Amino acid sequence: MKIKWPGNSITGTLASFKHGVHPNESKELTDHRQIERMPFSDHFILHLSQHTGVPSIPVVKEGQKVRRGELIAKPGGFVSVGLHTPVDGTVTAIDLFDHPKGQMSPAIKIKTDPFSPQISRQPPVPSPEQLPLNTFIELVQRAGIVGMGGAAFPSHVKFSVPEGKECKVMMLNGCECEPYLTCDHRVMVEYSQELLDGTSILQHFIGAEAIYIAIEANKPDAIHILDQACQVSELPIEVVPLKVKYPQGAEKMMISAILGDEIPAGKLPLDVGTMVSNVGTIVALSQYFRKSLPLVERVITVSGTAVRRPSNLLVPIGTSMREVVDYCGGLTDELARILLGGPMMGVVQKSLEVPVLKGTSGILALSHDEVSDFDTYTCIRCGRCLDACPLFLNPARLGLLARKSLWDEMEDNHVLDCFECAACSFVCPSGIPLVQSFRVGKAMVREKKARMASEKG
Amino acid sequence: MLKRTLHISSSPHITKGISTDDIMRNVVWALLPVSAFAVYAFGLSALLVLFTSVASCVITEHLLCRLAGKESTISDWSAVISGLLLGLTLPPGFPLWMTFCGGVIAIALGKFMFGGLGYNVFNPALVGRAVLQAAFPVAITTWQPAFASNRFDSTFSATFTFPFAEPAADGITAATPLAAFKFEGITTDAQELALGLVTGSTGETCAALIILGGIYLVMRNMMNWRIPVAVLGTVYILSGLFYLIDNESYPSPVFMLFSGGLMLGAIFMATDMVASPITSAGVVLYGAIIGLLVVVIRLWGGLPEGVMYAILIANAISPHIDNMIRLRVYGTAKRAMER
Numbered sequence: 001m002k003i004k005w006p007g008n009s010i011t012g013t014l015a016s017f018k019h020g021v022h023p024n025e026s027k028e029l030t031d032h033r034q035i036e037r038m039p040f041s042d043h044f045i046l047h048l049s050q051h052t053g054v055p056s057i058p059v060v061k062e063g064q065k066v067r068r069g070e071l072i073a074k075p076g077g078f079v080s081v082g083l084h085t086p087v088d089g090t091v092t093a094i095d096l097f098d099h100p101k102g103q104m105s106p107a108i109k110i111k112t113d114p115f116s117p118q119i120s121r122q123p124p125v126p127s128p129e130q131l132p133l134n135t136f137i138e139l140v141q142r143a144g145i146v147g148m149g150g151a152a153f154p155s156h157v158k159f160s161v162p163e164g165k166e167c168k169v170m171m172l173n174g175c176e177c178e179p180y181l182t183c184d185h186r187v188m189v190e191y192s193q194e195l196l197d198g199t200s201i202l203q204h205f206i207g208a209e210a211i212y213i214a215i216e217a218n219k220p221d222a223i224h225i226l227d228q229a230c231q232v233s234e235l236p237i238e239v240v241p242l243k244v245k246y247p248q249g250a251e252k253m254m255i256s257a258i259l260g261d262e263i264p265a266g267k268l269p270l271d272v273g274t275m276v277s278n279v280g281t282i283v284a285l286s287q288y289f290r291k292s293l294p295l296v297e298r299v300i301t302v303s304g305t306a307v308r309r310p311s312n313l314l315v316p317i318g319t320s321m322r323e324v325v326d327y328c329g330g331l332t333d334e335l336a337r338i339l340l341g342g343p344m345m346g347v348v349q350k351s352l353e354v355p356v357l358k359g360t361s362g363i364l365a366l367s368h369d370e371v372s373d374f375d376t377y378t379c380i381r382c383g384r385c386l387d388a389c390p391l392f393l394n395p396a397r398l399g400l401l402a403r404k405s406l407w408d409e410m411e412d413n414h415v416l417d418c419f420e421c422a423a424c425s426f427v428c429p430s431g432i433p434l435v436q437s438f439r440v441g442k443a444m445v446r447e448k449k450a451r452m453a454s455e456k457g
Numbered sequence: 458m459l460k461r462t463l464h465i466s467s468s469p470h471i472t473k474g475i476s477t478d479d480i481m482r483n484v485v486w487a488l489l490p491v492s493a494f495a496v497y498a499f500g501l502s503a504l505l506v507l508f509t510s511v512a513s514c515v516i517t518e519h520l521l522c523r524l525a526g527k528e529s530t531i532s533d534w535s536a537v538i539s540g541l542l543l544g545l546t547l548p549p550g551f552p553l554w555m556t557f558c559g560g561v562i563a564i565a566l567g568k569f570m571f572g573g574l575g576y577n578v579f580n581p582a583l584v585g586r587a588v589l590q591a592a593f594p595v596a597i598t599t600w601q602p603a604f605a606s607n608r609f610d611s612t613f614s615a616t617f618t619f620p621f622a623e624p625a626a627d628g629i630t631a632a633t634p635l636a637a638f639k640f641e642g643i644t645t646d647a648q649e650l651a652l653g654l655v656t657g658s659t660g661e662t663c664a665a666l667i668i669l670g671g672i673y674l675v676m677r678n679m680m681n682w683r684i685p686v687a688v689l690g691t692v693y694i695l696s697g698l699f700y701l702i703d704n705e706s707y708p709s710p711v712f713m714l715f716s717g718g719l720m721l722g723a724i725f726m727a728t729d730m731v732a733s734p735i736t737s738a739g740v741v742l743y744g745a746i747i748g749l750l751v752v753v754i755r756l757w758g759g760l761p762e763g764v765m766y767a768i769l770i771a772n773a774i775s776p777h778i779d780n781m782i783r784l785r786v787y788g789t790a791k792r793a794m795e796r
Contacts, residue, residue, distance in 0.1 A: 023473070262787055348463075372472045378573065386784065391788070394783070422468050435468060
């Protein structure tokens with residue numbers, strides 16, 4: 001496979017994609033802070049919908065004692081994964097709780113056993129090199145491993161290469177293009193051995209011709225450490241520094257930057273022979289197969305100027321935001337908004353009583369100075385959104401169509417390709433909620449398609 | 458912990474921090490040197506024309522918003538731009554009551570009737586000027602000399618014409634370089650043109666300051682540089698071709714670039730974001746159309762100047778350019794676009 005790397009060697013520029021934006025990185029708040037393990041809180045709320053796909057199905061009952069790493073909910077289908085308790089304790093409720101997406105959603109509440117040493121004593125996982133592919137896929141599903149970049153797509157589905165398709169290039173996504181977030185950065189620096197180990201496990205089953213670790217150039221320490229590790233590795237692996245630009249970490253943009261290739265509209269990376277995984281996911285893979293620890297904790301960044309002690313934390317899944325924020329010294333009076341995820345794509349929260357999910361990469365407490373709200377004007381057709389959209393959509397036109405509820409025309413203008421990176425809204429001088437209207441448009445188009453499909457069938 | 462009110466909103470939660478009124482304000486800043494030079498060159502009358510046109514635009518916008526039961530939109534500064542641009546395109550001794558009418562028409566007919574900022578098909582200032590040109594053809598082609606010795610303590614006699622009265626002809630009129638060329642075949646020195654030592658509309662004479670304002674806006678990423686480059690480039694190449702063929706009857710390309718309202722039009726009026734295409738390829742085509750029309754009107758039309766009509770016609774074509782030229786969306790085949 002032809003590799004377009006390292007950018008333009010004549011001008012010395014780094015590889016990247018066209019268009020995009022460059023927000024203030026704001027990573028200096030936490031990028032030098034070592035990952036701390038957060039103490040276990042009194043109780044945990046584990047949502048059955050942690051991931052994209054079908055919710056998990058509980059296999060425990062109220063009042064049942066559970067051990068750290070024990071399966072408490074099994075996969076609800078193929079596009080679904082297992083769920084495990086991060087602590088020794090007792091199931092106190094299986095009920096509806098606030099979900100970070102806004103609605104109430106079924107979850108398992110576990111009360112921590114205050115006298116337990118919280119050491120995982122799960123039976124050892126067989127060595128992956130001995131396993132057939134389908135057992136490996138099944139174990140990954142059971143271990144509850146999902147994409148840790150934010151979308152939380154079940155990893156075993158991604159690792160199951162369909163008949164007739166081939167994965168030639170594996171990309172490890174350490175771009176972390178969202179401002180503020182530094183969890184992937186710290187994972188690459190502090191878990192470099194686990195990252196390479198997880199890669200070798202996956203490579204055993206995938207057999208890619210080349211493996212690239214894509215890292216934005218604003219993480220020189222991660223690039224350096226992984227570059228050295230790659231040089232002594234037996235894998236066909238190398239580090240690719242990419243230009244600092246948002247949304248560089250999107251699959252489509254990484255593939256454009258590194259391979260100079262485009263994923264056809266509506267297709268997946270595998271259709272161009274590529275598989276993209278977040279670095280945190282690969283580390284989770286290593287931890288499951290080497291340390292028998294399913295996905296019960298993850299590294300998150302707690303940042304923003306409205307939190308007193310910005311940090312990178314290893315947090316058990318299910319810890320409430322309030323506990324995390326309190327552990328980081330609490331919030332200041334400057335607080336304007338609190339979100340799960342980065343400032344470009346993260347979801348704003350109405351209360352602190354929601355738990356950390358497997359896909360949560362950060363908790364941001366933004367002050368009034370950091371969030372800029374200005375008046376909404378009509379579109380002046382300045383064209384900034386066209387220059388920002390990494391997919392070369394016409395957000396200005398889509399925005400007008402959305403305003404007039406012209407969903408069919410939105411579909412003709414490729415609204416379904418939009419992955420909601422929000423670069424258009426970021427640059428819009430008129431403060432038009434473009435992405436928000438595209439979300440509505442996408443939902444309407446999908447709903448109509450589903451209706452038409454059901455009428456036909 | 459204290460109870461707090463948390464703000465709920467859709468992503469993104471940060472923005473670049475440049476708002477529409479920032480852009481509009483910067484356009485006003487970029488026009489200030491041009492306006493200052495106009496006052497320096499033509500004196501008190503020019504100041505009054507500019508002041509009247511800005512005031513009439515702002516007042517009209519405010520009153521129309523109130524009439525429509527909407528919140529006043531004068532704080533977005535776009536009415537100030539329209540007013541300034543209209544004033545800058547009028548002769549310095551233009552009667553003030555006519556100037557006021559022009560401002561009202563620019564905002565009411567050119568902008569508000571279409572739905573206000575963002576919806577106007579044409580550049581409002583040019584709509585105002587086009588109506589004035591049709592209504593008062595004599596007054597709008599009566600040019601007063603630049604650098605008159607008493608320009609700071611007295612006004613041109615036409616300035617204070619009583620509404621609906623015929624402006625007094627005071628004999629001290631002058632020919633613009635374009636009119637001089639068109640009707641008498643006299644070309645003016647390019648250096649004089651660039652520095653604004655000639656007569657003409659209030660703000661179109663000093664090309665150097667207009668270019669400076671344009672560079673300021675381009676550097677702040679508040680103007681699409683492709684438009685003036687395409688307009689001026691097309692004018693230069695086309696008129697250069699004719700000049701090469703016959704340098705007796707056709708003016709030099711440099712004269713074409715620096716005379717009349719071309720600089721002001723190409724840099725400040727053709728670049729009206731609302732009335733120009735949105736894609737990069739689209740604006741180049743749009744600019745080329747303006748350039749072509751300017752050359753055609755100037756060389757073969759009945760009028761000495763054609764920038765205004767060229768821009769208005771291109772404004773009308775602009776939505777069609779946007780429908781015709783679309784970007785190739787990521788992941789779609791090139792042929793899928795041709796439908």
